Amino acid sequence: MKKTTLLLPIAALSATLFATLFAGVAQAQDEQVVLIGLAAPLTGGSARIGKDLENGAQLAIDDANAKHPVIAGKPVLYKLASADDQSDPRTAVTVAQQLVDRHVIGVVGHWNTGCSVPAARVYHDAGIAQIAPASTGHQYTLQGFDTSFRIMGHDDDGGAYTGAYAVKTLKAQRIVVIDDQTAFGAGLANQFIKGVQANGGTVIDHQYVTDKTIDFSGVLTEIKSKRPDLVFLGGIDVEAAPLVRRMRQLHIQAPLLGAGGFVSQTFLKLAGPAGESVTALEPGRPLQRMPGGPAFDAQYRARWHAPIELHAPFAYDAAATIIAATQQANSTDPKKIVATLHAIRRDGVTGTIAFDAQGNLKDPAYTIYQVRGGTWAVVDVLGGGAKAAAH
Known part of the structure; x- marks a missing residue:
């Protein structure tokens, strides 16, 4: 009797464990894997930005999977399919086709406008x-493609804000413009010039470099003779840092102004004390003033053991918005996802996510930063529904 009594619970327990295991295996077999693409520079000089974007998108994937999502009555598992575009337009087209061939249902990318436009x-x-998540050139959404969206403001607005700030707030009268002739840099420089002129200002010189320029001595020698009271750069942080250092070496005391590519820890490290004279406009609210910014910052640091580099919150919102579209459409059909995105409105980490007819973010925010004491300090927040006071 004792032997029989002992065996029955063991047999029952074994049956229960087997049933649970079988159910788990069956669920795993029924689970549909849904691929979301990410295209960004994961190698090369901008790899730190690409990795930051990848990390942000992965957090959105993790958060979605933690809720055990279901589409059309079946469990789904979202996965990120990353591709390295090397910040190169030709490579971007190649990796875009690779992501399409992998049957992704949407793509977070690309980082820079020069890659987003051809892809x-x-x-x-x-x-x-x-x-x-970060391509700010307006031309990206002016191609007439109903599949193109952006999660932050574009350079037409950013240039207008920056041009007005240069004239009205900085009171600059002798403005010199440098652009790196990339789709991003040239577009930003041209919109800045329009913003300056619209506010009664004057650009006295327009100089050109490339995104590979290391020695700015030539253009700066030319600029110095013009006696500028403000220099604007259409370029990114790794270009701005050596530029501002060389300006100080040549005793050009005019402040440097930029937009959409300066505000990073990398710039602070590369520029050193010379960076104290730099002002920049960046699309989006500062991290601590984003609706979900502080919580996202803590989540990011806990998962990746590093601070946010620049655009991770926007990559999170891009991935989360694609996921939300699949849930609202109750489908992984790309056409239904595209249609849903055109009508979507949701609260994201960075703010309210909704798109206009071109696919641009509605009512985007922009932030004016200055380097103070070796850190980026918020001066003002423009757009985004309300003007925030400076801290």
């Missing part, structure tokens, strides 16, 4: 949504 046609031809 957009590939995604459009495949009917797949592309949400650019």
Whole structure:
């Protein structure tokens, strides 16, 4: 009797464990894997930005999977499919096609406008949504592709804000513009010039470099003779740092102004004390003033054991918005996802996510920063529904 009594619970327990295990295996077999693409520079000089974007998108994937999502009555598992575009337009087209061939249902990318513009046609031809987390060139969404979206403001607005700030707040009268002739840099420089002129200011010189320029001595020698009271750079942080250092070496005391690519820890490290004279406008609110910013910052640091580099919150919102579209459409059909994105409105980490007819973010915010005491300090927040006071 004792032997029989002991065996029955063991047999029952074994049956229960087997049933639970079988159910888990069956669920795993029924689980549909849904791929979301990410295209960014994961190698090369901008790899730190690409990794930051990848980390942000991965957090959105993790958060979605933690809720055990279901589409059309079946469990799904979201996964990130990353591709390295090397910040190169030709490579961007190649990796875009690779992501399409992998049957991703949407793409977070690309980082820079020069890559997003040519890649957009590939995604459009495949009917797949592309949400650019940081491409600010307006031309990206002026191609007429209904699959193209962006999660931050574009340079037409940013240039207008920056041009007005240069004239009205900085009171600059002799403005010199430098651009790196990339799609991003040239577009930003041209919009800045329009903003200056619209506010009654004058650009006395427009100089050109490339995104590979290391020695700025030539253009700066030319600029110095013009006696500028403000220099604007259409470029990114790794260009701005050596530029501002060389300006100080040549005793050009005019402040440096930039937009959409300066505000990073990398710039502070590279520029050193010379960076104290730099002002920049960056699309989006500062991290601590984003609706979900502080919580995201803590989550990011806990997961990746590093601070946010620059655009991770926007990559999170891009991925989360694609996921939200699948849930609202109750489908992984790319065409239904695209249609849903055009009507979507949701609260994101960075703010309210909704798109206009072109795919641009509605009512985007912009932040004016200055380097003070070796850190980026918030001077003002423009747009985004309300003007925030400076801290």
